[in-house]
Amino acid sequence: MENLNFIDLTYTTAVILFLVGFVGGMVSGFIGSGGAFVLTPAMMSLGVPGVVAVASNMAHKFPKALVGAHKRNKYGQVDIKLGVVLGIFAEAGVLFGKIVCKLTGGKVNPLIGAAGISAFPMAARVVQAQGQLYDKKNHLLMHAAGVNTGGQIGSVVAAAVMLSVLKGMGLI
Secondary structure, eight states: OOOOOOOOOOOOHHHHHHHHHHHHHHHHHHHHOOOOOHHHHHHTTTTTHHHHHHHHHHHHHHHHHHHHHHHHTTTTTHHHHHHHHHHHHHHHHHHHHHHHHHTTTSSOOHHHTTTTTSSHHHHHHHHHHHHHHOEEEEEOHHHHHHHHHHHHHHHHHHHHHHHHHHHTTTTT
């Protein structure tokens, strides 16, 4: 794997990063989520490698989600049982992916799994860029976008089915 370099942090770059973070935070605050569609491309345009840009956004999503869940729990708007069930199924999905990778001898391209993250168009571009670092003949953009689109639609359908089943069982 190619070494990841940090960007050259000049005064101008620092100011731009501050403004990008401020705008991303404002967008995220106004609509409740979605700052990554501002932050990731902006950081990449400043020279931050795609993997680092996506990871930086993931690092702020988890604490933000925890704070939001804690605040909403005070108002009785959090279903703890549903959260536990979602967590169990998320972990089961990760383990299933690892099993499939082992059973196929590693022939499953892990970059396609990376396309399933929530930063919809950006994830496919990051997968394309990372794939070409290893092999210039890799053309994964359309495959990654297809997986991402299918993942988004599949997530909505699966969530609706799961909520219906859990409600039918009297768990929610």
